Amino acid sequence: MNFKRISVVTAAATAGLMIAGTVQAGATFDAVKKKGYVQCGVSTGLPGFSATDDKGNWKGIDVDACRAVAAAMFGDANKVKYTPLNAKERFTALQSGEIDMLPRNTTWTFTRDTSLGLNFAGVNYYDGQGFMVSKKLGVKSAKELSGASVCIQAGTTTELNLADYFRANKMEYKAITYDSSDETVKAFEAGRCDMLTSDQSQLYALRIKLTDPNSAMVLPEVISKEPLGPVVRQGDDEWFNLVRWSLFAQINAEEAGVTMKNVDEMMKSADPNIRRLLGVEGVKGEFLGVDDKWAYNIVKQVGNYGEMFERNVGQGSALKIARGQNALWNKGGIQYAPPIR
Amino acid sequence: MADASPERETPAKPRLLSDPKFRALVFQIIASITVAAFVFFIVRNTLHNMESRGISTGFGFLDRVSGFGILQSLIEYNETSTYGRTFVVGLLNTILVSVLGVFFATIIGFIMGVLRLSSNWLISKLAAAYIEIFRNIPLLLQIFFWYYAIGFNLPGPRQAMSVGDSLFLSNRGLYLPAPVFESGFMATGLAIVGSIVAVIFLARWARKRFEATGQLFHTVYASLAILIGVPALVYFLSGSPMHLDYPSLQGFNFQGGVVVIPELFALVLALSIYTAAFIAETVRSGIQAVSHGQTEAASALGLRPSWTLRLVVIPQAMRVIIPPLTSQYLNLTKNSSLAAAIGYPDLVAVFAGTTLNQTGQAVEIIAITMSVYLLLSLIISIFMNWYNAKMALRER
Numbered sequence: 001m002n003f004k005r006i007s008v009v010t011a012a013a014t015a016g017l018m019i020a021g022t023v024q025a026g027a028t029f030d031a032v033k034k035k036g037y038v039q040c041g042v043s044t045g046l047p048g049f050s051a052t053d054d055k056g057n058w059k060g061i062d063v064d065a066c067r068a069v070a071a072a073m074f075g076d077a078n079k080v081k082y083t084p085l086n087a088k089e090r091f092t093a094l095q096s097g098e099i100d101m102l103p104r105n106t107t108w109t110f111t112r113d114t115s116l117g118l119n120f121a122g123v124n125y126y127d128g129q130g131f132m133v134s135k136k137l138g139v140k141s142a143k144e145l146s147g148a149s150v151c152i153q154a155g156t157t158t159e160l161n162l163a164d165y166f167r168a169n170k171m172e173y174k175a176i177t178y179d180s181s182d183e184t185v186k187a188f189e190a191g192r193c194d195m196l197t198s199d200q201s202q203l204y205a206l207r208i209k210l211t212d213p214n215s216a217m218v219l220p221e222v223i224s225k226e227p228l229g230p231v232v233r234q235g236d237d238e239w240f241n242l243v244r245w246s247l248f249a250q251i252n253a254e255e256a257g258v259t260m261k262n263v264d265e266m267m268k269s270a271d272p273n274i275r276r277l278l279g280v281e282g283v284k285g286e287f288l289g290v291d292d293k294w295a296y297n298i299v300k301q302v303g304n305y306g307e308m309f310e311r312n313v314g315q316g317s318a319l320k321i322a323r324g325q326n327a328l329w330n331k332g333g334i335q336y337a338p339p340i341r
Numbered sequence: 342m343a344d345a346s347p348e349r350e351t352p353a354k355p356r357l358l359s360d361p362k363f364r365a366l367v368f369q370i371i372a373s374i375t376v377a378a379f380v381f382f383i384v385r386n387t388l389h390n391m392e393s394r395g396i397s398t399g400f401g402f403l404d405r406v407s408g409f410g411i412l413q414s415l416i417e418y419n420e421t422s423t424y425g426r427t428f429v430v431g432l433l434n435t436i437l438v439s440v441l442g443v444f445f446a447t448i449i450g451f452i453m454g455v456l457r458l459s460s461n462w463l464i465s466k467l468a469a470a471y472i473e474i475f476r477n478i479p480l481l482l483q484i485f486f487w488y489y490a491i492g493f494n495l496p497g498p499r500q501a502m503s504v505g506d507s508l509f510l511s512n513r514g515l516y517l518p519a520p521v522f523e524s525g526f527m528a529t530g531l532a533i534v535g536s537i538v539a540v541i542f543l544a545r546w547a548r549k550r551f552e553a554t555g556q557l558f559h560t561v562y563a564s565l566a567i568l569i570g571v572p573a574l575v576y577f578l579s580g581s582p583m584h585l586d587y588p589s590l591q592g593f594n595f596q597g598g599v600v601v602i603p604e605l606f607a608l609v610l611a612l613s614i615y616t617a618a619f620i621a622e623t624v625r626s627g628i629q630a631v632s633h634g635q636t637e638a639a640s641a642l643g644l645r646p647s648w649t650l651r652l653v654v655i656p657q658a659m660r661v662i663i664p665p666l667t668s669q670y671l672n673l674t675k676n677s678s679l680a681a682a683i684g685y686p687d688l689v690a691v692f693a694g695t696t697l698n699q700t701g702q703a704v705e706i707i708a709i710t711m712s713v714y715l716l717l718s719l720i721i722s723i724f725m726n727w728y729n730a731k732m733a734l735r736e737r
Contacts, residue, residue, distance in 0.1 A: 087698065088694050088695075088697070088698050091698065091701055092697075092703050095394070095396060095701075095703070111699075111700075111701075112701070115395075115396070115397040115700075115701060116396060116397075116701035117391070117394040117395040117396035137593070145593075146592065147591065147592040147593050147594050147596070148592075148593045148594070149513060149593070149594060154681075154690065154694050154695050154698070155694060155695055155697075155698030155699070156698075159409040159410075159695060159699075160408045160409055160699070162409075162410070163408055163409050163410050163420040164408070164420075166410075167420055167421075173410065174410070174412055174594070175409070175410040175411070175412060176412050176604070176684045177412070177684055177686070177690065177694075177695065178683075178684045179681060179682065179694075183684070186489075186493075187493075187684070190489075190492075190493035190494075190512065191493075191497045191512050192492065192493060192512055192513075192603070194593045194594075233394065234394055234395045235393070235394055235395070
């Protein structure tokens with residue numbers, strides 16, 4: 001009897017203390033500064049967004065979101081530690097303070113922004129949900145998919161969009177939900193389901209993981225809006241600002257034509273836009289609580305938005321995704337950042 | 342608490358603090374207050390912190406529309422159902438797996454336990470090999486094995502293996518014809534219930550007569566005749582008010598009939614084979630706990646070997662078997678939560694997984710899920726304790 005009581009109490013206590021601990025630790029910004037690195041929640045392996053390369057280094061645009069913040073704060077993009085999370089674990093990990101920021105191909109939605117105690121700091125990739133089917137099926141459009149079995153990752157907006165789409169088109173489906181996207185690929189490959197649904201960018205990434213990528217095709221339909229971006233805990237505006245403006249700095253750098261290569265020359269540029277961006281004149285890093293050269297460090301070490309995009313998911317990568325909606329606003333896309341001034 | 346020794350002669354000025362009874366009471370009160378205060382602090386602290394961080398709390402989410410589909414549901418469910426309903430769907434799926442698992446594990450376990458004691462060298466060694474192999478491999482790996490090895494190697498629905506165009510086996514699962522009951526089926530249903538009641542009374546009567554007169558009655562054959570004969574007679578007399586709904590291939594998949602999804606199949610298989618290995622050992626130890634003299638005495642009385650097992654050994658072995666058997670049933674039920682690993686929609690996958698993630702209310706949902714498993718385990722325990730009391734040695 002006593003033992004039972006003790007173990008119940010201990011369990012309750014640990015749960016309570018975990019939450020208590022993070023609150024007492026104070027604002028995230030100060031805590032991160034003090035410990036000297038950013039604890040970054042990423043996916044368990046999604047090429048182009050966050051995955052380890054053959055040397056075990058994390059690569060991807062979500063990884064770069066954390067690296068940019070580290071560059072701004074510490075002047076060193078490598079001061080990041082990674083926590084791989086599956087879709088189900090991610091919000092709890094951020095809420096409980098296990099990680100400082102969560103750039104994990106996470107869709108910005110009303111419920112997530114308002115009821116989870118979290119804030120979305122921006123959009124680093126505009127995505128939309130699509131379908132991948134086996135070429136053997138001979139299907140050309142998602143409208144022909146009534147009665148299909150669908151492999152899907154648990155705990156995503158994808159699950160909800162799928163239900164909406166089939167309901168709206170009066171079609172039937174069977175959803176088989178797995179914990180990780182690797183399992184969905186395995187099941188899709190084994191023919192457990194007729195199609196796999198996920199964000200389009202992921203579909204391209206998952207398709208490379210197939211033994212024979214050419215046996216599958218991605219259907220043209222895009223059935224939802226999926227703005228993906230880094231998430232932080234509510235209640236620390238300083239930290240929120242830093243994460244948000246680290247991304248904006250990259251977008252502004254691309255717009256101004258500042259790249260990893262020419263950033264040192266650009267320090268001498270006469271263009272006031274560039275001079276402000278790189279902290280040569282005008283705005284001060286102290287508004288963000290960091291060094292004046294914060295944006296310089298981001299561009300120097302991580303690159304501007306376009307470089308980051310091409311390197312991880314674009315032409316410089318195996319995914320070869322076109323810029324599309326993710327082009328700058330003045331180049332036909334919707335990536336737009338407020339000015340730095 | 343031990344009473345003060347009555348042999349003490351002179352109660353030399355009993356000081357309150359040195360009175361063991363009083364001291365024990367004081368310490369228990371202090372301990373209880375500390376525990377209560379601690380729990381109160383934790384709960385209040387958690388609620389306060391969640392509120393200050395803007396995390397929504399409460400159980401209102403159970404009434405909100407879920408908006409996602411579930412692979413297998415024993416009750417009516419669609420995307421417009423509420424989160425409360427997803428909870429029920431998940432719970433029923435968990436109960437389904439547990440009941441099937443317990444059923445098959447018990448059967449396999451008893452057979453293997455008896456075979457383990459067989460005097461035939463080969464049989465007993467085969468049983469031993471089974472037990473040692475399946476008891477010593479982690480359950481999760483076994484679940485993956487059955488799922489990937491069997492479920493994924495079956496042909497697709499268009500190349501499904503079929504038996505007489507009514508039974509189809511493919512990587513989408515096993516499709517069987519489903520019975521569809523028509524309006525006149527009520528009479529047959531009543532006949533089934535009636536014959537079950539009749540069989541129970543018959544068995545009681547036969548037993549009483551046997552104890553009073555020693556005359557045997559063929560209860561088994563008579564019961565079978567009643568159980569099959571009466572409902573069949575009523576069924577045909579009322580004009581066969583039932584037909585079968587055969588599955589047929591339409592588009593991507595089979596429509597109609599009932600389906601056993603590969604996830605359910607793999608999970609039940611893995612759980613029963615794994616747990617049966619433990620049950621087999623329990624059964625073996627139970628049988629070996631019955632003194633050999635009992636068997637000898639039974640043969641001296643001229644009982645047949647099958648009767649010796651059924652009337653002398655098993656009833657006594659059960660007293661040793663039931664308590665550990667109970668914990669195996671509890672283990673199986675709790676282990677069924679590994680379902681999430683292969684996409685079977687059990688309580689953990691549907692409720693503590695998808696629902697938790699869509700609503701973000703981790704504390705409430707995990708609390709509900711834990712209480713459900715606690716409740717399930719307590720129900721199993723209560724039932725098994727009742728059964729144990731019934732099987733216990735009684736003096737007549």
